[in-house]
Amino acid sequence: MNAIVETAWDPSQPIVALRDVHKSFGKLEVLKGISFDVMKGEVVCIIGPSGSGKSTLIRCVNALTPFDAGSIKVEGQEVNVAHLDKLALRKKVGIVFQQYNLFPHKTALENVMMAPVLVLKEPKDEVEARARALIRKVRLEGKEDSYPGELSGGQQQRVAIARSLAMRPDIMLFDEVTAALDPETVKEVLVTIRELAAEGMTCMLVTHEMGFAREIANHIYFTDRGVIVEHGPPATFFTEAKDPRTREFLSQIL
Amino acid sequence: MIRTRAIPGIGRDPTTDLPVLHRCSPVGAGLAADLAFSRWLGSRSPWVLLGLAALLAAWPFLAHAQSGYSTARAFEALWRWIPFLLRDGFAFNILISFVTMAIGTAAGVVLGLWQIAPSPWVRRTAWAITQTFRNSPWLVLLFIVMLTFPFEIRIGDAIVPIPDWMKAVLGLALPVMANVSEVVRGAIQSVPTGQWEASESLAFSRRQTLWRIILPQCFKRMIPPWMNWYAILTMATPLVSLLGVEEIVTLSRQAMEAEDNHPELLMPFYGFALLVFFAYCYPIARWTIRLERRFAVKL
Numbered sequence: 001m002n003a004i005v006e007t008a009w010d011p012s013q014p015i016v017a018l019r020d021v022h023k024s025f026g027k028l029e030v031l032k033g034i035s036f037d038v039m040k041g042e043v044v045c046i047i048g049p050s051g052s053g054k055s056t057l058i059r060c061v062n063a064l065t066p067f068d069a070g071s072i073k074v075e076g077q078e079v080n081v082a083h084l085d086k087l088a089l090r091k092k093v094g095i096v097f098q099q100y101n102l103f104p105h106k107t108a109l110e111n112v113m114m115a116p117v118l119v120l121k122e123p124k125d126e127v128e129a130r131a132r133a134l135i136r137k138v139r140l141e142g143k144e145d146s147y148p149g150e151l152s153g154g155q156q157q158r159v160a161i162a163r164s165l166a167m168r169p170d171i172m173l174f175d176e177v178t179a180a181l182d183p184e185t186v187k188e189v190l191v192t193i194r195e196l197a198a199e200g201m202t203c204m205l206v207t208h209e210m211g212f213a214r215e216i217a218n219h220i221y222f223t224d225r226g227v228i229v230e231h232g233p234p235a236t237f238f239t240e241a242k243d244p245r246t247r248e249f250l251s252q253i254l
Numbered sequence: 255m256i257r258t259r260a261i262p263g264i265g266r267d268p269t270t271d272l273p274v275l276h277r278c279s280p281v282g283a284g285l286a287a288d289l290a291f292s293r294w295l296g297s298r299s300p301w302v303l304l305g306l307a308a309l310l311a312a313w314p315f316l317a318h319a320q321s322g323y324s325t326a327r328a329f330e331a332l333w334r335w336i337p338f339l340l341r342d343g344f345a346f347n348i349l350i351s352f353v354t355m356a357i358g359t360a361a362g363v364v365l366g367l368w369q370i371a372p373s374p375w376v377r378r379t380a381w382a383i384t385q386t387f388r389n390s391p392w393l394v395l396l397f398i399v400m401l402t403f404p405f406e407i408r409i410g411d412a413i414v415p416i417p418d419w420m421k422a423v424l425g426l427a428l429p430v431m432a433n434v435s436e437v438v439r440g441a442i443q444s445v446p447t448g449q450w451e452a453s454e455s456l457a458f459s460r461r462q463t464l465w466r467i468i469l470p471q472c473f474k475r476m477i478p479p480w481m482n483w484y485a486i487l488t489m490a491t492p493l494v495s496l497l498g499v500e501e502i503v504t505l506s507r508q509a510m511e512a513e514d515n516h517p518e519l520l521m522p523f524y525g526f527a528l529l530v531f532f533a534y535c536y537p538i539a540r541w542t543i544r545l546e547r548r549f550a551v552k553l
């Protein structure tokens with residue numbers, strides 16, 4: 001075990017740096033050497049066919065999935081170490097899941113308040129004020145005391161975003177957060193993410209919403225079978241894709 | 255959603271549903287959370303209770319007096335003994351059921367939580383204990399505890415006697431513990447793993463996740479099977495009479511002896527015991543089924 005050296009992170013350096021990340025589930029190699037950088041304030045979209053390892057990749061960033069080899073540094077801190085300070089990492093990196101995963105026995109407000117109160121041990125009234133502001137921010141004022149079961153999918157997903165933001169993360173991960181939603185409610189969630197990005201939040205998002213990716217992303221990565229096949233800024237990515245796999249995928253989805 | 259990481263103790267198939275183990279199980283057959291007993295008992299019409307009572311009351315008129323000792327006199331004897339049977343007998347059955355359930359539940363919850371512990375050793379040990387006691391005949395467990403436990407223990411200078419009924423309680427608490435353990439494990443594993451992941455991503459500790467997120471969600475789900483096991487346990491309390499502990503069945507036998515062992519006494523006395531158990535457990539079973547329906551709609 002190496003001593004973890006606290007290195008001050010310089011914001012001109014990548015906020016997330018992935019280097020040759022490998023991950024296998026048993027015999028199935030899901031990530032076969034992924035490397036890229038995300039700069040502070042950037043929005044990075046990861047697209048690719050189902051089963052190509054997008055979720056696995058994004059979950060490696062906040063150590064929900066431990067990986068086998070390679071390196072991920074979040075604000076200069078290595079994630080792939082035996083005695084990782086998970087609390088510190090998860091304060092920095094928030095994640096929103098496809099299935100919302102709200103706590104069904106808690107109201108929207110309580111969902112947002114729980115982690116700051118229990119984990120960060122912040123004073124309750126302070127947290128409550130912040131939580132109410134966050135719920136307003138995701139345009140759910142009036143729903144504070146509703147239980148997740150009483151909310152639509154899009155509303156639940158926005159509560160989930162607020163819940164994650166309550167931890168004041170520097171980086172937000174979104175894993176196909178609109179994939180389980182009705183088409184009418186997809187937009188309200190995307191609007192929330194767009195606002196977040198406009199405020200300078202660093203975002204890594206897995207999405208199938210190509211129009212949205214094109215509009216919001218600084219950089220797009222296309223993954224297939226565990227490797228990055230193609231990447232580029234949206235201006236060129238969608239028009240000048242060279243790899244046949246990318247072309248085929250784009251032709252199916254656009 | 256695809257789970258990309260096994261959550262220790264949660265993200266695995268339940269290891270307990272071996273059909274072989276179930277088949278040879280005399281009492282705890284099937285899943286611990288199965289409400290077969292309550293469902294059966296609770297689906298009896300309330301008239302069964304009245305019918306049973308009526309039959310008991312009408313017995314003297316149905317049966318003819320063949321010997322010198324008439325059934326009417328047998329009933330008269332029962333009537334005299336009823337206060338004693340209830341106060342010194344059935345009340346003790348209830349007491350045994352309460353204490354046993356309390357001990358069995360406390361131990362069962364701990365064992366059930368061990369069944370989902372992060373450490374595979376703790377998990378496996380807890381699983382083995384659970385399966386052993388869940389699949390052993392209750393009477394055998396009773397005898398083992400009865401015969402292996404000392405009749406007194408020494409604490410410092412003091413010698414504390416352990417009465418037989420205490421040992422009986424321990425003996426009955428073992429299978430209750432094992433079944434409660436299964437109920438707890440099953441309920442916890444019925445919560446979607448997304449809940450564990452969401453908590454983890456918000457930096458909750460495992461303990462916080464369990465107590466703040468998971469258990470509050472599945473607590474209600476545990477109540478009906480837990481009540482089902484209480485009813486089964488109560489029905490099983492007369493087992494302790496075989497070990498000489500005085501409860502309603504033991505006292506009924508003693509009362510019949512005091513009444514000179516007339517065979518006419520058997521029907522009224524044991525019939526009465528049956529009626530009392532039925533009257534006590536029937537409402538519990540009905541309530542169990544009601545709760546189960548209510549909670550099933552909720553979640």
Ligand SMILES: Nc1ncnc2c1ncn2[C@@H]1O[C@H](COP(=O)(O)OP(=O)(O)O)[C@@H](O)[C@H]1O
Pocket residue numbers: 025028030048049050051052053054055056057256257258259260
């Ligand atoms: N916990 C797991 N155990 C085994 N295989 C898994 C696990 N999680 C994901 N996989 C497999 O890894 C591959 C990539 O999954 P995933 O990262 O979810 O892809 P995507 O999000 O791009 O659809 C899939 O083939 C999936 O079946």
Ligand SMILES: [Mg+2]
Pocket residue numbers: 054055056175176
């Ligand atoms: Mg996915």
